Amino acid sequence: MNAAGDHAIGSASEPPRLVRDDEMTPCMALEDFVDLKLGHYNKDGIEVVDVEGEIDVYTAPRLRELLIDLVNKNNYQLVVNMEKVEFLDSTGLGVLVGGLKRVRAHDGSLDLVCTQERILKIFRITGLTKVFGIHETVDGAIEAKKLEK
Amino acid sequence: MATVEVTFTPLPAHVRTARLVATAVARRSGVDEALLDEVRLAVGEACSRAVEAHRRHCPAEPVKIEMTDQGERFVVVVSDQAPTSNAAVGGAATGPNGHGVASLVQGTDDAIPAGFGLAVISGLADEVHVSSTSSGVSVRMSWPSATPVG
Numbered sequence: 422m423n424a425a426g427d428h429a430i431g432s433a434s435e436p437p438r439l440v441r442d443d444e445m446t447p448c449m450a451l452e453d454f455v456d457l458k459l460g461h462y463n464k465d466g467i468e469v470v471d472v473e474g475e476i477d478v479y480t481a482p483r484l485r486e487l488l489i490d491l492v493n494k495n496n497y498q499l500v501v502n503m504e505k506v507e508f509l510d511s512t513g514l515g516v517l518v519g520g521l522k523r524v525r526a527h528d529g530s531l532d533l534v535c536t537q538e539r540i541l542k543i544f545r546i547t548g549l550t551k552v553f554g555i556h557e558t559v560d561g562a563i564e565a566k567k568l569e570k
Numbered sequence: 571m572a573t574v575e576v577t578f579t580p581l582p583a584h585v586r587t588a589r590l591v592a593t594a595v596a597r598r599s600g601v602d603e604a605l606l607d608e609v610r611l612a613v614g615e616a617c618s619r620a621v622e623a624h625r626r627h628c629p630a631e632p633v634k635i636e637m638t639d640q641g642e643r644f645v646v647v648v649s650d651q652a653p654t655s656n657a658a659v660g661g662a663a664t665g666p667n668g669h670g671v672a673s674l675v676q677g678t679d680d681a682i683p684a685g686f687g688l689a690v691i692s693g694l695a696d697e698v699h700v701s702s703t704s705s706g707v708s709v710r711m712s713w714p715s716a717t718p719v720g
Contacts, residue, residue, distance in 0.1 A: 456586070478618040479582035510614050511690050515682040539607045546693035547686075 456480050459487050467563050468496040473505035476513030484513070488520035497529025500562045509540050514547060521552065530554070530569065532562045572599075572639045577632040580624035588635055589614040592646055599639035600716035605696075609646070609713060612694040615687040616648035616709040623652035623707070643697075644715040651706040 457480035458473040468491055476484060491499065499520065503509070521531040532554035535541055544550045556562035574595045578584040592613040593606055601609060613635070620633040628651055636647045688709065692698045695711035702708075 475586065477582075477614060478585050478621065508610070508614070510611060510618060511682060511687045512618060515686075518682065542607075543611065543690065546690060 467498045470501045475508035478512045481512045481516045485516045492523045497524045497527040499531045503535040574637045576635045580621040585617045588617045595637045599644040601644045608694045612691045619687045620650035627652035643712045645712040647710045649708045
């Protein structure tokens with residue numbers, strides 16, 4: 422486990438990779454996994470947040486902190502790329518909704534990139550497909566935001 | 571009838587372990603692969619709710635999960651020992667959209683309504699029963715299972 426609290430599988434010659442629950446062996450379950458990796462970059466004036474791993478009651482506070490930090494730095498046009506998210510629960514939904522509220526307070530928007538049925542299902546169950554713009558690619562999300570402007 | 575019982579200290583980090591175990595036991599019980607994601611998410615939601623309740627009311631007490639292969643059904647019961655209000659379990663009755671999506675995105679805080687997790691469970695599990703007493707809440711969920719492997 423590194424200083425940031427991330428877990429990873431790999432060695433000096435092999436980069437860390439994410440491991441799904443159903444790939445895990447018991448000895449891996451508690452120690453050797455990446456629970457959540459976050460990154461962000463700016464493209465065409467839109468901040469893209471890359472999320473990889475599992476967003477749950479344990480990890481969601483880190484995503485919340487990142488979204489708050491971006492808004493505090495005057496980034497009000499956000500795209501959250503969830504293509505590498507393995508798990509999302511209602512705590513994670515709450516964080517995304519919280520991010521949406523914050524950018525809307527500045528006339529901004531928060532769109533999502535997701536094509537995974539397992540993740541889209543929870544948005545459909547909760548009716549949040551009506552709240553978020555959900556796109557198939559980051560470029561598609563950025564283009565859609567440009568058209569909104 | 572085979573039962574696996576897990577108790578864990580109410581820490582968010584342990585919720586992942588709980589859903590990992592539940593998914594493994596469900597697979598062992600013959601739950602269809604296509605349903606395992608639903609088991610994982612529903613058990614995670616139930617455990618998250620229980621952990622939050624314990625952290626508020628009784629952080630020293632463990633959360634309990636019972637997973638039982640009843641032949642044609644795989645049953646998971648997540649039990650907490652935290653006193654609760656009707657509002658905290660009301661979501662399961664109203665359904666996920668009962669909270670009103672519009673109200674979710676109003677206001678300025680991140681808080682999702684009490685009972686939202688239970689409402690999500692009701693949209694995932696094949697059968698859900700929530701019982702609330704003065705001594706805690708029990709969430710019983712079940713899915714169809716086939717002949718266990720091995």
